[in-house]
Amino acid sequence: MTTTETTTVSNASPDSDKPAEGGAYAQLAALSGxxxxxxxxxxxxxxxxxxxxASPCAAVSARHESEVIEHEFHADHENGRFWMRGVQxxxxxxxxxxxxxxxxxxxxxxxxxVALLAATxxxxxxxxIGAIALIVGRGGSLDASRKLMFLEALACYASYSGQTRPTQxxxxxxxxxxxxxxxxxxxxxxxxxFAFAVTNNLRNKLGCEQVALGLAVRRRVKILxxxxxxxxxxxSTGVRAMEAAMEECLDIDRVMACADENAWTGDEAxxxxxxxxxxxxxVNGDAVAxxxxxxxxxxxAILSLRRSADRPFTQEQIxxxxxxxxxxxxxxxxxxxxxxxxxxxxxxxxxxxxxGVMSKGRTGRKILVLMLVAAVSxxxxxxxxxxLAVPCVIMPKETRHITAPFDAMLAGAxxxxxxxxxxxxxxxxxxxxxxxxxxxxxxxxxxxxELEKDLAMAEDDPVNFQLASASQKLSQARLAIIETKIxxxxxxxxxxxxxxxxNLRKRIGSVVALGDPLFEIAPPDSLVVxxxxxxxxxxxxxxxxxxxxxxxARPELxxxxxxxxxxPQTEIRERGNACVVEATADLSERWIHPGMEGVARIHVGRRxxxxxxxxxxxxxxxxxxxx
Numbered sequence: 197m198t199t200t201e202t203t204t205v206s207n208a209s210p211d212s213d214k215p216a217e218g219g220a221y222a223q224l225a226a227l228s229g230x231x232x233x234x235x236x237x238x239x240x241x242x243x244x245x246x247x248x249x250a251s252p253c254a255a256v257s258a259r260h261e262s263e264v265i266e267h268e269f270h271a272d273h274e275n276g277r278f279w280m281r282g283v284q285x286x287x288x289x290x291x292x293x294x295x296x297x298x299x300x301x302x303x304x305x306x307x308x309x310v311a312l313l314a315a316t317x318x319x320x321x322x323x324x325i326g327a328i329a330l331i332v333g334r335g336g337s338l339d340a341s342r343k344l345m346f347l348e349a350l351a352c353y354a355s356y357s358g359q360t361r362p363t364q365x366x367x368x369x370x371x372x373x374x375x376x377x378x379x380x381x382x383x384x385x386x387x388x389x390f391a392f393a394v395t396n397n398l399r400n401k402l403g404c405e406q407v408a409l410g411l412a413v414r415r416r417v418k419i420l421x422x423x424x425x426x427x428x429x430x431x432s433t434g435v436r437a438m439e440a441a442m443e444e445c446l447d448i449d450r451v452m453a454c455a456d457e458n459a460w461t462g463d464e465a466x467x468x469x470x471x472x473x474x475x476x477x478x479v480n481g482d483a484v485a486x487x488x489x490x491x492x493x494x495x496x497a498i499l500s501l502r503r504s505a506d507r508p509f510t511q512e513q514i515x516x517x518x519x520x521x522x523x524x525x526x527x528x529x530x531x532x533x534x535x536x537x538x539x540x541x542x543x544x545x546x547x548x549x550x551x552g553v554m555s556k557g558r559t560g561r562k563i564l565v566l567m568l569v570a571a572v573s574x575x576x577x578x579x580x581x582x583x584l585a586v587p588c589v590i591m592p593k594e595t596r597h598i599t600a601p602f603d604a605m606l607a608g609a610x611x612x613x614x615x616x617x618x619x620x621x622x623x624x625x626x627x628x629x630x631x632x633x634x635x636x637x638x639x640x641x642x643x644x645x646e647l648e649k650d651l652a653m654a655e656d657d658p659v660n661f662q663l664a665s666a667s668q669k670l671s672q673a674r675l676a677i678i679e680t681k682i683x684x685x686x687x688x689x690x691x692x693x694x695x696x697x698x699n700l701r702k703r704i705g706s707v708v709a710l711g712d713p714l715f716e717i718a719p720p721d722s723l724v725v726x727x728x729x730x731x732x733x734x735x736x737x738x739x740x741x742x743x744x745x746x747x748x749a750r751p752e753l754x755x756x757x758x759x760x761x762x763x764p765q766t767e768i769r770e771r772g773n774a775c776v777v778e779a780t781a782d783l784s785e786r787w788i789h790p791g792m793e794g795v796a797r798i799h800v801g802r803r804x805x806x807x808x809x810x811x812x813x814x815x816x817x818x819x820x821x822x823x
Contacts, residue, residue: 220248224354234260234358239267241354242328246271248350249313249343251330253279255287258317258326258358263520264401265326279331282312287329290314291400294324296348298340309333311340315351317358323507324403325355387411387531391420394524398499399423402517405482406502410442411528412495417442420528437471437478442498444471445486449495451518455483455508483508487518489525496525575805582803584736588727588745588796590783592718595696598623600708601684609700614789616720617689623715624700626685631678638675645671693717696790718790723783725757727796728774731766732815736800737777738762745781747794757781757796 223244227237238258246254246269254269268280290297299312314329328351332343395407406424410417419428419439429435445452454472476484482502489497499521503509536544554562604626611623645668652660698715708714725745729737739759746754757779766773779796 220244220350221353224350224357227357234263235265235267237358238265238354239269241358242267242269245328245347245350245354246330249330249332249347251332253283254328254330255280255283256317256326256328257287257291259401259403260325264397269330279310283329283331286312286314287327290316290327290329291324296344296351298344300340311343313340313344313347315344315348317351317355319355327351328354386535387528388420390524390528390531394521395421395423398501398517398521402501402503403507404501404503405479408438408442408500409528410439410498410500411532412446412497415443415446417446417498434478437475438500440471441469441475441484442486442500444469445488445498445500446495449488451485451487451514453483453485453509453514455485455505481505485509485514487514487521489518489522491522491525491529496529575809578805579802580805580808582736582800582808583743584729584733584798584800586727586729586733586796586798588725588779588794590723590747590788590790590792590794591726592696592790593722593724593778595716595718596690596693597713598687598690598698598715598717600710600712600714601687602681602710603707604681604685605707606700606704607685608704611695611698611715612701613695613697613699615695616693617695617717618692619689621689623687623689623698625687628682628685631682631685635675635678635682638671638678641671642668642675687714689717691717691719693719694789721784723788723790724760725779725781725783725794725796727759727777727779727798728767728769728771729777729798730771731773731775732812734766734775737775737798741798741800743779743796743798745779745794745796747788747792749787749792749794751794755782759798 224241227240227244238256242254242256245251251269252271256265256267258265268284270280286297286299294316296315297313301310301312310331310333312329312331314327316324317326317328319325328347330347332340391409391411395409398404399407404423406422408419408422410419417439419430419435419442422428422435422438430439441452452469452472454469454476472484472486476482479502482505485501487499487501488495489499491497499517501509501517533544550565606624607627608625609623610625611617611621617623645664649661649664649668652658652664694717696716696718698713700714737759739762741759743757743759744754745757746752758781759777759779761778763776763778766775768774
């Protein structure tokens with residue numbers, strides 16, 4: 197079938213020399229036996245035909261098995277580049293429409309006249325495998341028709357010669373397929389994009405109605421691309437039937453084809469693939485096939501093909517397709533792994549590590565993994581005793597405060613802080629000289645008032661007698677006060693105990709005022725342990741909780757304690773706010789004194805291991821972020 201079209205173009209024109217027809221057939225005949233590869237053969241065919249038709253620009257596209265061969269020819273680089281885009285577009289159209297075609301192009305001023313010519317390439321069964329297109333100058337419609345017939349004849353001859361030449365040199369090495377696959381993968385950013393390119397390319401190469409590529413994920417198939425579709429709709433009935441057939445191929449891990457009974461000659465002949473049969477029914481009886489593509493020692497992807505019923509798949513075609521497409525499975529996995537998220541990457545890494553450890557001959561690693569799993573399980577589900585370790589100090593439960601009884605000068609101090617005292621022991625002395633002088637004056641006044649009273653009695657003067665008696669009583673009261681002060685100039689311990697505070701030796705000779713604190717004495721049997729618990733742990737405290745106390749003086753002599761009181765108000769300590777707790781303990785040793793410091797551990801209870809490890813961090817983050 198020959199078609200002719202006319203279009204107006206710019207004034208650019210290719211060379212209009214007449215075709216050199218004489219030696220073209222001889223050159224093609226010689227080329228058939230001398231070409232070293234099918235790529236080289238079609239490249240030379242294109243050059244010979246373009247030269248014979250005096251074309252500055254030509255392009256060829258041919259399909260051989262699962263491989264597409266594409267080449268371009270430029271006789272004149274600048275002029276050829278100008279026409280190459282139009283030639284390529286015309287070639288694409290000609291591949292879709294079987295037969296020879298011509299398109300006549302005229303410039304706007306009518307001076308330049310050229311023609312786009314295309315002829316179809318066939319295989320030995322007269323099936324179209326591609327086309328060759330070029331641009332030539334023309335003297336008229338008859339000249340273009342003659343050149344088109346000449347092109348068609350040369351294309352038929354080249355097709356026959358190319359299909360009958362030896363084939364052992366045509367098949368590329370497996371390494372070339374792998375290199376080509378990795379090259380294609382490097383040009384794509386995602387596995388979906390790569391699958392889209394592969395399916396659409398295979399559809400054009402193989403002449404299929406539909407090509408689909410699915411990725412094997414945990415014994416299921418995820419369809420990445422279906423040729424001709426920008427988006428895969430999994431809810432579609434046809435897509436569901438195809439997906440089921442691909443999963444059937446994945447489960448059995450073998451090539452599956454479903455067509456007419458006499459069309460398939462492989463080992464699977466006579467086998468009943470129910471899901472493939474259902475797929476075939478869903479596509480109105482077209483021939484369908486699925487090929488498992490292996491990578492890393494297991495099925496990595498499934499390639500499904502659909503072609504018209506009059507062109508069923510043969511065993512040889514399937515094997516050729518599988519040989520050339522299987523390297524793309526490794527590239528597909530590589531792209532999938534490269535685009536994994538952080539969570540998926542970690543999950544896959546853990547899965548791979550587990551599989552590697554659980555393989556044979558790795559007893560040491562298995563033991564290590566079991567220990568690691570046991571440790572993780574213990575951290576996640578186990579519980580441990582949770583103790584609060586807090587600083588503490590030995591303090592008296594109650595103290596007796598001794599203050600200055602009056603204003604006086606300190607004359608001496610008998611005890612220091614930390615001394616043990618008994619009731620009645622002298623603590624300190626005050627200067628008595630002024631008091632004794634006052635005592636002597638008051639004693640003299642008493643004698644005077646006694647004489648005045650006797651004189652008034654002798655003179656029988658009742659008034660003066662009463663005045664003298666009153667003055668005598670006033671002096672006696674003053675004298676009693678002085679005597680009391682003299683007695684209190686010697687301060688004595690009111691109870692047995694230990695001097696908690698009070699060091700007056702540096703103040704001897706100074707005057708102390710009434711009420712100034714001088715000493716604190718605590719009973720020896722009223723000591724308690726005072727714990728400063730950080731307010732962040734206040735919620736864990738309760739009365740009657742037990743623990744241990746180790747004094748800094750002798751930490752090896754730890755002793756048990758019990759919380760007896762929790763003060764309702766926090767206090768400011770060196771490390772911040774603290775909840776002060778009082779605990780009772782055995783503090784009867786003679787070397788234990790108030791003020792001694794140590795460390796106390798409060799047994800709060802059993803807590804989860806992970807909570808013990810991270811609860812402080814969690815509380816800190818919550819406090820800072822107000823969660």
